Amino acid sequence: MIRFLTAGVPITTKKSGTLEGLKRVKELGLGGMELEFVRGVRMKEELAKKINRFARENHLSLTVHGPYWINLNSREEHKVRNSIQYIYDSARIGYLAGARDITFHPAYYHDDDPREVHRKIKKLLKELTRRLKDEGIDVIIRPETMGKPSQYGTLEEIVDLSMEIDGVLPCVDFAHLYARHQGKFNTYEEIAGILDYIERKLGKEALKNMHIHYSGIVYGPKGEKHHVDLTSEENKLDYEAFIRALVDFGVEGLVVSETPYMEEGALLLQEIYEEITTGKRKERCGIGKDGLIHRENGCGAEIIRRVPCRGVEMGLYDPAVLCPRCFEQASPKS
Numbered sequence: 001m002i003r004f005l006t007a008g009v010p011i012t013t014k015k016s017g018t019l020e021g022l023k024r025v026k027e028l029g030l031g032g033m034e035l036e037f038v039r040g041v042r043m044k045e046e047l048a049k050k051i052n053r054f055a056r057e058n059h060l061s062l063t064v065h066g067p068y069w070i071n072l073n074s075r076e077e078h079k080v081r082n083s084i085q086y087i088y089d090s091a092r093i094g095y096l097a098g099a100r101d102i103t104f105h106p107a108y109y110h111d112d113d114p115r116e117v118h119r120k121i122k123k124l125l126k127e128l129t130r131r132l133k134d135e136g137i138d139v140i141i142r143p144e145t146m147g148k149p150s151q152y153g154t155l156e157e158i159v160d161l162s163m164e165i166d167g168v169l170p171c172v173d174f175a176h177l178y179a180r181h182q183g184k185f186n187t188y189e190e191i192a193g194i195l196d197y198i199e200r201k202l203g204k205e206a207l208k209n210m211h212i213h214y215s216g217i218v219y220g221p222k223g224e225k226h227h228v229d230l231t232s233e234e235n236k237l238d239y240e241a242f243i244r245a246l247v248d249f250g251v252e253g254l255v256v257s258e259t260p261y262m263e264e265g266a267l268l269l270q271e272i273y274e275e276i277t278t279g280k281r282k283e284r285c286g287i288g289k290d291g292l293i294h295r296e297n298g299c300g301a302e303i304i305r306r307v308p309c310r311g312v313e314m315g316l317y318d319p320a321v322l323c324p325r326c327f328e329q330a331s332p333k334s
Helices: 018-028 045-057 077-097 114-134 155-164 174-180 188-202 239-248 262-278 309-313
Strands: 002-007 032-036 061-065 101-104 140-143 171-173 210-214 216-220 223-228 253-257 285-288 293-295 303-307
Touching (some): 002 018, 171 174, 174 188, 174 216, 188 239, 239 262, 285 309
Parallel strands (some): 002 253, 061 101, 171 210
16 A cells, blocks of 8 residues: 655644644545654654654654755765764654654765765665664665756665665655656656666565655756646646556555645545546546636536645635636535
8 A cells, every 4th residue: 555645744734833734634634744854853852752652543654854954975074974963863753753764865976976975875874774773763764866967866876775785775756856867757667667677676575665755846957946736837747657657566655745735746646546546536626727626527617737626625725716616515624
């Protein structure tokens, strides 16, 4: 089974804080949340334990994203030491909170030989995973595939680390791969190729324990520029082909929605996944040429971009953008 998570506290959470975010995730019917330590690991142990208890009681999955300023190939040695400490702190607090997957952006090449960068990162992560194991911090370290050619993090590099170090597995960001390779890895066949590669290198068990990031994305000559919603006109990713490939390869694990409107993205991917796995096609909702959201069996307007019907039910959209003829009986929940 695949569970769909938000990358942080959902936008529609009425009160601030991680616990409130988890309550909203539960209301939305999603599978969990990624704890975003991207600006630093500031969560206290007491709160982490409360989050752990709430997540276990409500059957929610948790993951962690480490600080953005990690760079295991920095030219300044103190920044390398700090980077290792950021990953360690993310793992320690994340483990207390009930998270098992700890993902992060590994490094920049600068002007170094990528093979030397790989050897350096391999050595650092071997030492780190040994320390975590010695301290009983039972997590999986998941370096992420990255969206710019200047960044360490090709699929091959991340898979090689996973083959070489116990306690390391990939975080596969399909949007990053798409942007890094200038629009590749977007068709069913290309996505299937990625999954086949992982299976051949890491075994079928790796596909049963996947950690995936997904989002719409805009790229330029230097790779990733910024993330966009799956429902945006700017998004060119074929998310239905993506989900179908995951199902066909028997992928299990977690898919984290990193769209700006994160819960919308997670609900949309989950809706498609449920359709494919159950074989039951549900009525669809989507944006029409008039810019309003319509029901497939509503007023008859053509839908040009899909949105999750569950999102309409749960009040993700301003009533002003809902077609009054399609949703005149709707009463969005909060």
